[in-house]
Amino acid sequence: MAAYIFRRLLAAIPVLFGLTVIVFFIMKLIPGDPATAILGSYATPENVARINAELGLDKPMLQQYVIWLGNILHGDFGRSYSLNKPVLDEVLGRFSATLILAGTALVLCSILGLVVGIVSAVRQFGWADRILTFIVLIGISTPSFFLGLLLILFFAVKTRLFPASGMYAIYGGGGILDLIHHLTLPAITLAIVATGVIARLTRTSMLEVLRQDYIRTARAKGLSERKVVMKHAFKAALVSVVPVIGIQAGFVLGGAVYIETVFQWPGIGSMLVTAISTRDLLLVQGGVLVVAASYVIFNLIADAVQTMLDPRLRR
Amino acid sequence: MTDHTEASPTPKTRTNRPGAFALLVNNRLAAGGLLVLGVLVITALAAPILPLADPNATAPADRLHLPFTPNHPFGTDMLGRDILSRLIWGTRVSLAVGVSATLIAAFFGSLIGLIAGFSSKRVDSVLMRGIDMVMAFPYILLALSIVAVLGPGLINALYAIAVVNIPFFARNIRGITLGLSRREFVDAARLSGKSRPHILLSEILPNVLPVIVITMSTTIGWMIIETAGLSFLGLGAQPPQADLGSMLGEGRKILFTYPHVSLVPGVMIFALVMSINLIGDGVRDILDPRLRSGALARPVARTAVARSRKPDTRPLMEATVLDVKNLRTEFRIGSTVLKAVGGVDLHLMPGECLGLVGESGSGKSVTAMSIMGLVPTPPGEIAGGSIFYRGEDLVAAKDSRIRVLRGGAVSHVFQDPLSTLHPLFTIADQLIETILAHQPMSRTEARDHALDLLKQVRISNPDERLNAYPHELSGGMRQRVCIAMALANDTEIIIADEPTTALDVTVQAQVLALMDNLRREKNAAILFITHDFGVVSAICDRVAVMYAGRIVETGRTEDILNSPAHPYTRKLIDCVPVLGEPERRLEAIEGLPPSVDDLPRGCAFAPRCPYADADCRHGDIALTATNGGRAVRCIHPLAQTTEETVVG
Numbered sequence: 003m004a005a006y007i008f009r010r011l012l013a014a015i016p017v018l019f020g021l022t023v024i025v026f027f028i029m030k031l032i033p034g035d036p037a038t039a040i041l042g043s044y045a046t047p048e049n050v051a052r053i054n055a056e057l058g059l060d061k062p063m064l065q066q067y068v069i070w071l072g073n074i075l076h077g078d079f080g081r082s083y084s085l086n087k088p089v090l091d092e093v094l095g096r097f098s099a100t101l102i103l104a105g106t107a108l109v110l111c112s113i114l115g116l117v118v119g120i121v122s123a124v125r126q127f128g129w130a131d132r133i134l135t136f137i138v139l140i141g142i143s144t145p146s147f148f149l150g151l152l153l154i155l156f157f158a159v160k161t162r163l164f165p166a167s168g169m170y171a172i173y174g175g176g177g178i179l180d181l182i183h184h185l186t187l188p189a190i191t192l193a194i195v196a197t198g199v200i201a202r203l204t205r206t207s208m209l210e211v212l213r214q215d216y217i218r219t220a221r222a223k224g225l226s227e228r229k230v231v232m233k234h235a236f237k238a239a240l241v242s243v244v245p246v247i248g249i250q251a252g253f254v255l256g257g258a259v260y261i262e263t264v265f266q267w268p269g270i271g272s273m274l275v276t277a278i279s280t281r282d283l284l285l286v287q288g289g290v291l292v293v294a295a296s297y298v299i300f301n302l303i304a305d306a307v308q309t310m311l312d313p314r315l316r317r
Numbered sequence: 318m319t320d321h322t323e324a325s326p327t328p329k330t331r332t333n334r335p336g337a338f339a340l341l342v343n344n345r346l347a348a349g350g351l352l353v354l355g356v357l358v359i360t361a362l363a364a365p366i367l368p369l370a371d372p373n374a375t376a377p378a379d380r381l382h383l384p385f386t387p388n389h390p391f392g393t394d395m396l397g398r399d400i401l402s403r404l405i406w407g408t409r410v411s412l413a414v415g416v417s418a419t420l421i422a423a424f425f426g427s428l429i430g431l432i433a434g435f436s437s438k439r440v441d442s443v444l445m446r447g448i449d450m451v452m453a454f455p456y457i458l459l460a461l462s463i464v465a466v467l468g469p470g471l472i473n474a475l476y477a478i479a480v481v482n483i484p485f486f487a488r489n490i491r492g493i494t495l496g497l498s499r500r501e502f503v504d505a506a507r508l509s510g511k512s513r514p515h516i517l518l519s520e521i522l523p524n525v526l527p528v529i530v531i532t533m534s535t536t537i538g539w540m541i542i543e544t545a546g547l548s549f550l551g552l553g554a555q556p557p558q559a560d561l562g563s564m565l566g567e568g569r570k571i572l573f574t575y576p577h578v579s580l581v582p583g584v585m586i587f588a589l590v591m592s593i594n595l596i597g598d599g600v601r602d603i604l605d606p607r608l609r610s611g612a613l614a615r616p617v618a619r620t621a622v623a624r625s626r627k628p629d630t631r632p633l634m635e636a637t638v639l640d641v642k643n644l645r646t647e648f649r650i651g652s653t654v655l656k657a658v659g660g661v662d663l664h665l666m667p668g669e670c671l672g673l674v675g676e677s678g679s680g681k682s683v684t685a686m687s688i689m690g691l692v693p694t695p696p697g698e699i700a701g702g703s704i705f706y707r708g709e710d711l712v713a714a715k716d717s718r719i720r721v722l723r724g725g726a727v728s729h730v731f732q733d734p735l736s737t738l739h740p741l742f743t744i745a746d747q748l749i750e751t752i753l754a755h756q757p758m759s760r761t762e763a764r765d766h767a768l769d770l771l772k773q774v775r776i777s778n779p780d781e782r783l784n785a786y787p788h789e790l791s792g793g794m795r796q797r798v799c800i801a802m803a804l805a806n807d808t809e810i811i812i813a814d815e816p817t818t819a820l821d822v823t824v825q826a827q828v829l830a831l832m833d834n835l836r837r838e839k840n841a842a843i844l845f846i847t848h849d850f851g852v853v854s855a856i857c858d859r860v861a862v863m864y865a866g867r868i869v870e871t872g873r874t875e876d877i878l879n880s881p882a883h884p885y886t887r888k889l890i891d892c893v894p895v896l897g898e899p900e901r902r903l904e905a906i907e908g909l910p911p912s913v914d915d916l917p918r919g920c921a922f923a924p925r926c927p928y929a930d931a932d933c934r935h936g937d938i939a940l941t942a943t944n945g946g947r948a949v950r951c952i953h954p955l956a957q958t959t960e961e962t963v964v965g
Contacts, residue, residue, distance in 0.1 A: 017449075017450070017453050020450035021450070024451065024454070024459075028463065028466050029466065031466050031467075126614060126615050127614070139591070139594055139595070140591065142594060143590040144587050144590075144591075145542045145549075145583070145586050146546075147549050148565060148583035148586060151565070151569060151583065152580075152583070154572065159573050159576075208615070213615065214736065215733065215736040215737045216736065216737055216738060216739040217616075218616075218737070219729070219731065219737045219738065219739070219799075221619075222689065222691055222723055222724060222729040222731075223750065223754055223802070224721065224722070224723035224724035224751075225720075225724075225750065225754050226754075227618045230618070234739055237741050238739070238741060241741070251455075252454075252455035252456060253455070253456065255455045256455035256456050259457055260546055260549070263550055264569070275461075275552070277465070278461065278464060278552060279469065279552070281468075283465060286461075286462065290458050293458055294454050294455060294458060297455045298453060312740070313740075313741065314740060314786070
């Protein structure tokens with residue numbers, strides 16, 4: 003098991019490298035010439051050449067990449083010109099806020115999705131199944147940014163149950179309860195779509211598993227239906243649901259961009275939107291790299307959990 | 318040649334199966350989606366000819382009218398622009414962007430998929446590695462990076478969303494192409510000298526096209542949301558151009574005071590996407606034949622019982638441990654009723670082994686699985702008859718009583734031990750669980766008992782095997798584990814459903830010998846289901862031969878083996894090769910067993926029987942008892958003599 007996880011960790015390294023390659027080349031696609039951008043359109047050719055040399059832009063592409071990668075590995079993500087501070091400081095500070103939001107949403111959507119999926123499967127074609135299936139369809143069809151606005155309207159403006167924005171109260175805020183209070187609406191909003199996806203998949207996997215021979219065996223042993231469904235069927239269904247929860251981590255991390263904007267959550271998503279508007283590309287680059295890397299790690303965890311569940315994968 | 322009127326099924330509505338009703342609801346939803354989408358699309362297309370206000374004409378005097386004001390049914394926004402007009406024009410833009418992004422993603426994604434699936438391994442792996450790399454990115458983040466580089470704008474947002482969806486299409490289409498490129502018609506085209514691109518376009522593309530269309534229908538809603546999202550963030554449509562997302566984004570600033578400005582476009586996005594998803598689901602349901610036939614329906618804990626008449630109260634045989642009377646088990650699929658078991662009688666004495674023999678589809682397994690209610694419902698149900706365990710009617714018993722008997726007094730051994738053992742639990746887990754379900758003891762005691770059971774079924778290194786998973790054992794060993802499980806709780810009846818069929822011959826013999834020894838040791842009765850008379854002769858005291866859902870002959874094993882009375886029994890016995898008799902002709906039985914929803918009148922075997930005459934096709938033939946506990950359902954039973962008289 004430990005050896006397996008170690009191997010998976012090794013296998014994740016090329017993926018991480020791939021990410022840096024993609025980010026590097028996307029940044030290279032920027033139309034226009036950085037030197038001209040810095041010096042303005044009246045720059046002399048000598049000055050342009052000097053700036054290019056300073057930035058290392060006169061070197062071959064591969065060499066540029068290696069230098070850039072070396073800097074990244076040393077934690078040098080460059081300096082944000084709009085914030086006038088190192089990119090890494092800003093990104094790491096913001097990342098913890100995103101991780102709290104996305105992590106909560108991920109836990110929420112996993113639990114809700116699994117429960118809804120199991121209930122739907124067990125009550126297949128019954129009223130509970132029909133109603134849940136329809137609610138799930140509505141959840142999948144509602145844009146998360148619109149859902150966020152609706153929740154703010156009902157729970158923050160009309161009933162004042164939850165705050166509409168921010169992570170902590172400005173006056174007298176702080177503490178875990180205050181955080182949970184602020185976290186509730188954005189986390190639910192962020193979790194809804196992923197809940198729908200997980201619920202649908204859980205329902206299908208449960209139905210698939212419940213038809214298997216080993217479920218008949220479990221019943222033939224005289225186990226209670228509860229044990230048959232919750233132990234035998236659920237564990238088998240979970241094996242195919244867990245990787246999808248890993249994939250949903252990507253949608254939740256990405257969806258945080260909208261939710262953080264709607265709820266003014268001080269995370270990487272809202273930072274990215276501002277950075278794109280101000281064309282602070284180094285900040286964008288740093289944020290994208292950190293989130294993408296964390297997605298790789300989420301998938302790694304999903305992989306490990308799947309292997310723990312299914313002994314046939316341990317080789 | 319036969320009259321079908323008798324077999325015509327009586328359709329009956331049941332609730333727990335996707336009958337016409339559920340499908341209708343599904344289709345009704347899809348139809349509703351189609352209607353809504355149709356109206357929205359036509360309205361959006363007709364925007365230039367509709368009598369609408371100029372969507373961009375600002376009117377500071379008319380700022381922020383609420384909905385339902387004259388001239389402004391949806392009110393006005395902060396610049397006094399008519400929201401209805403902007404909504405329709407915005408829908409037009411959102412639809413156009415969503416559809417274009419889908420088309421671009423579908424085109425390039427499918428192209429990559431087709432090439433990867435149809436090219437050499439190297440091209441395939443290079444392309445797919447690239448796709449995997451892109452997919453390692455959180456989807457929206459990649460779109461954001463692309464917009465960051467290209468700069469905000471509707472067209473750039475469109476490109477970004479299209480690009481991030483390419484991998485999705487590429488993967489799907491590659492999978493299908495890969496499957497198709499190994500098919501015969503592609504080989505045929507290759508041999509006929511067509512060039513590879515030509516084959517790709519003329520042979521593969523037409524087969525892939527439906528998949529592309531389905532994938533498009535499932536992603537287009539998502540792409541509309543995503544492009545709207547980028548506009549919502551201010552990275553898509555730039556003023557004065559407006560799509561639904563940017564309208565929502567602008568309205569957000571005054572959400573608290575004038576929510577209608579953002580609610581209207583939000584509801585529109587929802588309506589578009591919901592209607593598209595409803596259509597997509599409906600299409601998928603219709604295209605997925607498994608769902609339609611109800612095959613994906615989950616079996617419930619116990620076979621449904623729908624005995625229309627009071628069961629016959631014929632006197633029970635004395636001292637039986639199991640007595641099945643006139644059992645009828647049916648499968649209801651849609652409006653057809655398959656009468657898998659059509660009135661079976663059989664009994665088991667304590668410690669006796671009864672072989673239930675027949676071809677696949679004869680109803681022997683369904684008979685056996687009916688006893689403990691293990692026939693899957695839907696679609697199965699017990700339509701009539703009784704099953705007495707020591708005088709207690711199991712068909713009428715409560716679920717809780719059945720659960721006590723299952724794995725306790727009545728245990729099962731199934732055919733394929735790899736699929737019948739749970740792949741994710743250790744042997745110990747599965748044995749201990751069986752023991753603890755019936756006997757009050759601690760886990761440690763149960764573990765000792767499990768170890769003892771493994772010893773009883775002669776598994777070597779039982780200590781080690783306890784911690785093994787089923788896939789780590791050999792087929793024979795797995796079946797021994799299943800037998801151990803069946804013996805876990807002082808069983809009186811073992812229902813063994815072809816327990817040796819999945820094993821190779823030497824292992825088969827060992828497992829048979831083991832079962833025979835153990836049943837004598839424990840005085841357990843066995844109902845042994847098999848198609849193989851060779852196996853019957855090794856273990857069974859008595860035999861019942863089934864054909865088309867009914868018993869056609871029964872009697873003591875040696876009597877039947879020596880002088881089968883029913884022509885079908887004779888044919889089955891002739892199917893068994895005998896060691897040392899290479900000159901004996903092995904005969905396959907000509908023809909196929911009849912479908913149980915279309916049984917011929919009279920003897921079901923008549924169409925395949927060399928001795929059948931007009932009388933055989935007349936009416937129902939009774940199971941007639943002869944001497945020595947034998948009975949046969951045949952009006953021309955074979956002379957009870959030796960082999961020579963039978964013409965092959």
